[in-house]
Amino acid sequence: MPNNPVLPVKLYIEVEPRERTDLAETFEARFHKHGWEPEWRDQIYDYDHYHSTAHEVLGMASGHAILALGGSKAFEIKVRAGDALLLPAGTGHRAIEQSRDFLAVGAYPAGQNWDICCVAPSQTMLDRINSLALPKYDPVTGSTF
Template sequence: MDQQQSIAPRPVEPRQLRFTDDGSTPNSLLPVLLYAMQWPHGTNRAAAFEALFEVHGWPALWRDGVFPYHHFHPNAHEVLGVAQGEARLTLGGTAGQTISVKAGDVLVLPAGTGHRCVTCSEDFVVVGGYPRGQEDYEIERPNARGHAQAVARIAKVALPELDPVLGKEGGVVALWR
């Protein structure tokens, strides 16, 4: 049994979501990945996500919710592990798509992908992490005036070596190359 298997159950293949640049929210040519993971009853998912992300080079930096306003990270990819509760999140900016997430789900957002929380349960908690070397992430709101600069910065963000859920197999490693 490898270290990853001892930390987390094997998720199904990730659902891929794609969003186009709308002139304010850059988004990415890379797909957003949505993993649905089933954890054993009683698992402390927040701690489990922190351990899983750390092992795969995406250290968790915070536990909280998702901002209720559209934003993106021009200098970092992001992983969001839903530790508890449920929410409706809009991905891709104002012209994007609203999806539902629940405890156990993991979202992997390529740099530039717009996201915001539309509504959530009172107990909604997310564990957020970033690939090693991208922990000093910045938050930007969609803005047509600063758009070209954001796009240029996003183009320079290095691809991660490992997927935050699967490690060396699949996910980011297979779908973002």
């Protein structure tokens, strides 16, 4: 996994109250407000992958999961409903364990179309990751990068 040379992974703990019943909609509205377009609701793939054409933010809408970040030298994090996770382009990630009710919302900066990469990056992929524009706003806080 190439990971990202500039933008760090960010874990936001309990961004939204866990007891809310509309967390998917709440995350989608928050991300959209900050220029990140929600594109899917689902669980997280259970195989190592990364995106070379887009940064990604995940909003945990229900349940809990253990995720591996960084590929073969992965570290594990636990996420629960109400948490969010910013994954810069190139950041390897996969689900190790997910509760039956786990649901994440995935969003990407406007104008960035995501791909799924599972192999060691070519120089072209590394160049694409390294030259990808930083998002204008943080998807969770709305602050500038």
